[in-house]
Amino acid sequence: MLWMEKFKKSKFRIFKTFLISKFVFINGIISIVVLGLILAFLIYNSLKFFSSYPFFDFISGTRWSPTVNEKFGFVPLMVGSLEVAFGAILIAVPLGIGVAIYIGELAPRLVRETLKPIIEVLATIPSVVLGFIGLKTVVPFVKNIFSLSIGLTALSGSIILAFMSLPTIISISEDAINAVPNGLRNASLALGANKWETTYKIVVPTASSGILAAVMLGLGRIIGETMAVLMITGNSPRIVFSWLQPVRTITATIAAEMGETVQGGLHYSALFGIGLVLFLVTFLTNFTADRFVNRIRNII
Amino acid sequence: MKRKNLIQKFWNYLLLFITLIVVVFVLGIIIYLIVKGLPALSWEFITQKPEAGMRGGGIFPAILGTLYLIIGTIIFSLPVGIFAALYLNEYASKNRLTRIIRLSIVNVSGVPSVVFGLFGLGFFVILLKFGKSILAGSLTLALLILPVIITASEEALKTVPDSYRQASLALGATKWQTVIKVILPQALPGIVTGSVIGIGRAAGETAPIIFTVAAFSQPNLPNSVFSQVMALPYHLYVLATQVPNAPENIQWGTALVLLLLVLFFTIAGTVIRTRARLRKVNL
């Protein structure tokens, strides 16, 4: 019977199906591979630094002076990064959540449809362009208003980074607000609450874990941002607790110094070391944010 | 009762005000950039090489370099990203592995761009001995935008109705034939839209290319994938911070060209999406 023979799987087809599924699978796990490779390379290249430079001196050292006397104190960079990030979050959070509530909940349709794309454009402006514009506008502005000798300060960096993180904070908060079921709104309105009371007593609390995730993802962007801070925070690796002084962040240090290092040298390895710290910090931030995002998905 | 409504009015106007601050800021940036940059734009500016230590001439090598990087990035990221999305949406069953994959995608997209630069330096430039080159740079950028492409492709694949898959399989198509002949053609506009916007983002990135490809000055045009090139974002950085007394109009002109290039991708992506939607509505 010819039909019986045809019915059997051909060896060729079995083989072909096998190859295709393996091929697709390899592409499928690419992101795991990339993440693993990045981590492995950061560790591999920073091994030399962590094995030869005392860890305590690194983590508590107050001087970063790699070329003059091979001092790799992490504190100034950490303080610089935290200062800029803290300032940026302070500015970005009220702005971002305010815009998200207005656009997501209060604005009339027409206003929303006009304003949303404009804010989305902000996300597409490259960070080097924002850094450049900050250099030409925010920096002189900060210099003049506080009558400083130099406008390249932590505050200038915070302002630009705040705007850079806004698209992330706004769009994810707005998603969370939109995900609040209409039934809750109607129930509140039916009980005699007006729109604003419904918004801040029902909608915002319900969306709060999504809004928190948005802030964390924004924070992740701020900590990882390189070019703008490199251009406008002044890059001075001293420990200062003032927003009106130049600082230097972890990211800017890597970008500014990598070009001067000897490949495989201690300085080179140290930069991979602080890259590893940066990776772990942003990884934790994103991981936590993702947990929050998943939680809203599960609740709603 | 009156008080209640006054409070509501107050907050409404306050939040509107906040929103307008952000909107004015965004529009302000773009208008300011256009006003300051437009006078510098000329045919010569975009077709000639820099002169007098970058204090004169044009930015052609940087534009060309960025275009090469864009092409390289597309070649390295698009196929892999689409297949990764196909795996997640068509082949994989929902299990622990797919959860880990999704978590990895989220985390890769959160890795700071300068860390991609470090990785590109350690892996492509040094270990694989590509040197600072178009190849190393575009591979690094490709990894950076991979999450964007995977996510966009997956969203697009999800919009393909299941009935198409069933119809095709019931006619005796293999899974692969179904994917190639029915699912991908349907999902393509969505995939292209998301990818184009992602690629625009890659074009504007600076930190990942500093150590992997970007040249401070490279007046000679590249002749192979192992050449170093100038690139617009890095060139802007160099002009703004490393070249003393670089003429203002050249700086603004470079910034404007970069912004226009990135916006071009965003707008192109949006147009493709709108057209695809209109076509569907017309049926």
Place this chain on the structure above:
Amino acid sequence: MSNNIKIKVKNYGFYYGKIKVLSDITMDIEQNTITAIIGPSGCGKSTFIRTFNRMNDLIANSKVTGEVSVDGINIYKNNVDVVELRKKVGMVFQRPNPFPKTIYDNIAYGPRLHARYSKQKLEHIVEDSLKKAALWDEVKNKLHTNALELSGGQQQRLCIARVLAVNSEIILMDEPASSLDPISTQKIEDLIDELKENYTIIIVTHNMQQAARISQKTAFLLTEKIDEPARLIEYDDTNKIFTNPGDKRTENYITGRFG
């Protein structure tokens, strides 16, 4: 009649994960006959019909027990190629699901998958299939327009033509007219009746009049208690089922006492 058996089902059962939804079905399906499967909604009719072309394979964690043979071959044996099976056993779905391609490309889709045809040969197949599906006169002047522009009834006949183009011998129809208006339904029913000359047709329907009108054999499936699998209550000539059912439960269903 007995040597015209096309499909044999023996002690067939089906599980979603651990839940058994179909149990103990044994029946022979005759060649060039229209066999209707009826039963209240939710009793697993659609699951059952998808057994014959193994579309249920797509459901994760599903399991089949017993034996289903087509032309004497157990199609659930390991070495059976589902692709070949689905060529032989075509399927028409509840809602018309033409691809968003031209009418021509919809029909040519199957043949192109399975062989390389010349342009003339392909055109011939398309014309022939559309004629058999009684759609040719309506679409012959717009073969290259998008199939989604057709009406629902035309789309469903296109889907039937699409199955005919791959030379199937058995056609499964899962409530093919349930989303159509009465006139389109009439056309589909006429078409099904013509097709039985050359094809073996199994049709799931919730519409008893339809089953009575078009089928020669009828199988009645029923879930008697919640949490129990559905069983084959009665399988016989359609005439007998509708005029003189052998089982009380069939009679109750036919006369509309439940379901």
